[in-house]
Amino acid sequence: MSRSHRINTRTAVVAGLVAVLAGASVFGGLGFRLFTVDHSDTLRKADAIVVLGGEHDGREDYGLALARAGYADTVLISDPYWPRTPEDALMDRVCGDPPPGIEVRCLRPAPSTTRGEAMITARLAAERGWSRIIVVSWRFHLVRARYIFRQCFGGELVLRSVPRAYDFSPPLWAFTYAYQYAGIAKAAVLRC
Template identity: 60%
Template sequence: MVNWKVTRRCTAVFLVALVTALSCIGYQLFGREHQDTLRRADAILVLGGEHDGREEYGLDLAREGYASTVLVSDPYRPYGSVDQQIMPKVCNAGTPRIEVICFVPNPSTTRGEAMFVQQIARARHWKSVIVVSWRFHLVRARYIFGQCFDGNVIMRSVPRSYAQPLWLTAYTYSYQYGGLAKAALLGCDR
């Protein structure tokens, strides 16, 4: 005969242990800083995502001399109201010293962005790229670029506040875990 009281307690203990373990591992993977030391590269890639200052940060890195080409992923067409204000300005921010290339990744994911970088790097003989994204995404982006890009990757997180409510942190970690699993399953078409 099954003792339901013991079964429920064991299930509750297991679930608490699982959530605790996933939270601790999630913090190590997604909550801590995993960016690399800045050094000169062939290009700077700004991954699509929130307009949280990442586009301006990528352009600032180019102005500081870290690369003369800035690739800006623009996966959110047609534009929403915020995109209409930001993206045309970013895509036209090139100067005689800085080339800005806005592109729509296919697929419209980090994997599509990495595949685009591999394609343009091969055509231009690039060996390295600085990848700009938000802190929670760096580990997953590094993994995907490791699958899809033959060159060296320098990961940089957008300098901004990463404070958020606990429920949003739980969602963010879950999303990143799912993205890592998806990347492991899909790999990269080369």
């Protein structure tokens, strides 16, 4: 192998490593800024509180607590958990026993995605004349949820993260970032 060929090979390997490291740095740095940092808005009164599906991590009760605190008198709870399992007693409780003076509507979005939740919310907002909603989801989902809801809902959005800790390992954060990036790309293509 000639000396110039070895230099070209070494240069290509170094350039490839630099590109991989730069890509990983951008992926991680931007992911941290978009999905780890909390992008919650300041709470203010709204026409409805929309609790997005995902996992039973306190979001349903948090949405109801916001309503009890006077931020809205209607709570929409996404209920994509079908078929029901014994662990879904929470949904039976929050959907079947609303607090006094609060309307709770548990709705199954179609499709069973953030986009489906935004579409059903937009339809109800148009029917009821809502101009401001509070959307509750994971902290790492707020940027994507805001993007999708802006596509579907013409009113003002107040996004709030579920108050909880995220003790994710670096590989789980990397997966979460990749999933959210893919979700944003999908939303850009599908629109509302």
